[in-house]
Amino acid sequence: MSRLVVVSNRVALPGQASSGGLAVALQAALEETGGLWFGWSGNIADDASGQLHEQTAGNIDYVTVDLSRADHDDYYNGFANRTLWPLLHFRMDLVDYSRETWEAYRRVNALFADRLAPQLRDDDVVWIHDYHLIPLASLLRERGVRCKLGFFLHVPMPSSDILAALPHHGLLFEGLSAHDLVGFQTSRDLERFQDYVRLFGRGRVVEHGVLETASGRRLRAGAFPISIDTAGIERQAAAAVGKSSFKRLARSLSGRALAIGVDRLDYSKGLPERFRAFERYLQRYPDQIGELTYLQIAPVSRGDVLEYQTLRSELEQLAGHINGGHAEPDWTPMRYVNRNFPHASLTGFYRLARLGLVTPLRDGMNLVAKEYVAAQDPEDPGVLVLSSFAGAARELDQALLVNPYDLDGVAAAIARAVSMPLEERRERWEAMMACLRDHDITDWRRSYLQTLRAA
Numbered sequence: 001m002s003r004l005v006v007v008s009n010r011v012a013l014p015g016q017a018s019s020g021g022l023a024v025a026l027q028a029a030l031e032e033t034g035g036l037w038f039g040w041s042g043n044i045a046d047d048a049s050g051q052l053h054e055q056t057a058g059n060i061d062y063v064t065v066d067l068s069r070a071d072h073d074d075y076y077n078g079f080a081n082r083t084l085w086p087l088l089h090f091r092m093d094l095v096d097y098s099r100e101t102w103e104a105y106r107r108v109n110a111l112f113a114d115r116l117a118p119q120l121r122d123d124d125v126v127w128i129h130d131y132h133l134i135p136l137a138s139l140l141r142e143r144g145v146r147c148k149l150g151f152f153l154h155v156p157m158p159s160s161d162i163l164a165a166l167p168h169h170g171l172l173f174e175g176l177s178a179h180d181l182v183g184f185q186t187s188r189d190l191e192r193f194q195d196y197v198r199l200f201g202r203g204r205v206v207e208h209g210v211l212e213t214a215s216g217r218r219l220r221a222g223a224f225p226i227s228i229d230t231a232g233i234e235r236q237a238a239a240a241v242g243k244s245s246f247k248r249l250a251r252s253l254s255g256r257a258l259a260i261g262v263d264r265l266d267y268s269k270g271l272p273e274r275f276r277a278f279e280r281y282l283q284r285y286p287d288q289i290g291e292l293t294y295l296q297i298a299p300v301s302r303g304d305v306l307e308y309q310t311l312r313s314e315l316e317q318l319a320g321h322i323n324g325g326h327a328e329p330d331w332t333p334m335r336y337v338n339r340n341f342p343h344a345s346l347t348g349f350y351r352l353a354r355l356g357l358v359t360p361l362r363d364g365m366n367l368v369a370k371e372y373v374a375a376q377d378p379e380d381p382g383v384l385v386l387s388s389f390a391g392a393a394r395e396l397d398q399a400l401l402v403n404p405y406d407l408d409g410v411a412a413a414i415a416r417a418v419s420m421p422l423e424e425r426r427e428r429w430e431a432m433m434a435c436l437r438d439h440d441i442t443d444w445r446r447s448y449l450q451t452l453r454a455a
């Protein structure tokens with residue numbers, strides 16, 4: 001069997017806490033097959049980019065690259081997270097484009113190609129991940145790499161009119177054609193990409209899932225919804241009940257129900273809207289006052305980026321406002337925590353929560369939604385309130401689906417979840433769990449790699 005080489009900006013190095021879905025999912029996928037994981041080391045070097053680090057843990061070899069402060073600022077904080085991230089999440093109002101950060105993005109991709117190419121063998125299968133590394137495959141081909149190259153986009157693919165607003169969009173997205181397979185989270189993302197190729201990319205859709213570029217090269221494209229280690233999360237959640245973190249949280253609730261949200265502190269996650277919807281729930285359902293405590297875990301993410309700093313201040317203000325206006329001497333409606341928790345604790349928190357609140361404005365998939373479902377007690381499962389704009393909503397359609405912009409609708413879903421009878425909770429949970437058992441992380445990895453190998 002050929003070696004699997006995974007390439008991503010974020011690498012879950014052994015012993016490091018990581019709160020992003022990509023790192024969590026790739027760790028699980030690589031543990032099954034072994035292979036090489038290549039990406040950014042997480043270090044910011046004083047002088048130049050490019051220092052390599054190598055280590056091995058279990059069946060995974062890690063090769064990572066340091067970035068200089070300037071490259072990190074312009075490539076990661078800049079073009080990746082202030083240009084592409086908002087663009088791909090339908091937020092043109094937040095897109096900040098400059099030629100300087102675009103050049104840095106290309107420079108860092110070229111650096112990755114320079115460092116990775118000598119490590120590759122012709123029979124490797126290379127799987128490149130996400131918007132940070134769109135040009136990498138064409139740069140590897142320029143360096144003589146001949147092995148299979150696949151790409152997976154973890155974030156949404158927006159409408160082609162939005163993509164076309166990006167200067168140099170042609171140059172950027174044509175780079176995808178150097179792959180043998182391009183994967184998306186949902187069939188909607190795939191359809192929107194095909195529209196782009198047809199309308200703006202000077203290419204054509206030969207048939208659904210087969211594209212021909214302007215230069216005549218053919219590639220495959222498909223939808224491969226990412227998932228979780230369903231059985232592992234089930235086991236972890238059942239075991240978490242005996243842990244002190246679970247018991248402390250349970251005791252602190254004094255018999256009240258718990259609603260939980262777990263999100264990186266990111267504007268795509270719809271946190272201000274969710275906080276406001278929770279306040280709307282407190283205002284509209286006075287008979288339920290004091291019955292539900294809302295815990296929001298929101299580890300700080302991309303904290304050097306202005307928009308994320310502004311969001312953090314906004315959320316602190318909102319949480320203070322909601323608690324100031326609605327708390328009782330013996331009860332605080334919401335708890336807002338900026339710490340990162342390991343899965344061993346999180347899965348217990350999910351299980352304790354009667355209600356999982358996952359209401360992003362846009363999200364490629366959202367693994368938290370899937371983890372919340374997998375962590376439930378089959379005898380007494382909680383209810384998932386899920387945004388229709390998360391990729392996960394395509395599969396978890398037995399959740400209470402909401403429009404995160406509709407605060408009254410989200411408030412009503414919270415009230416409904418609090419009082420939902422056990423029988424209905426079980427029915428909904430069983431349907432969602434059946435889907436997660438059939439489509440877990442192993443299924444995702446296998447179906448993508450089988451398609452890539454056959455492409």
Ligand SMILES: O=P(O)(O)OC[C@H]1O[C@H](O[C@H]2O[C@H](CO)[C@@H](O)[C@H](O)[C@H]2O)[C@H](O)[C@@H](O)[C@@H]1O
Binds near residue numbers: 020365366
């Ligand atoms: O690496 P960071 O900048 O710290 O950000 C964390 C990750 O965020 C994004 O995750 C996406 O991937 C998840 C798994 O497929 C998906 O469920 C979620 O909807 C996406 O937002 C980002 O795409 C990753 O590259 C980051 O590592």
Ligand SMILES: O=c1ccn([C@@H]2O[C@H](COP(=O)(O)OP(=O)(O)O)[C@@H](O)[C@H]2O)c(=O)[nH]1
Binds near residue numbers: 341
């Ligand atoms: O304190 C935390 C917060 C989040 N996560 C994990 O980070 C991932 C978040 O992935 P998701 O797809 O929901 O969103 P992303 O952050 O990748 O956009 C999930 O596996 C969470 O369990 C974690 O381990 N600890």
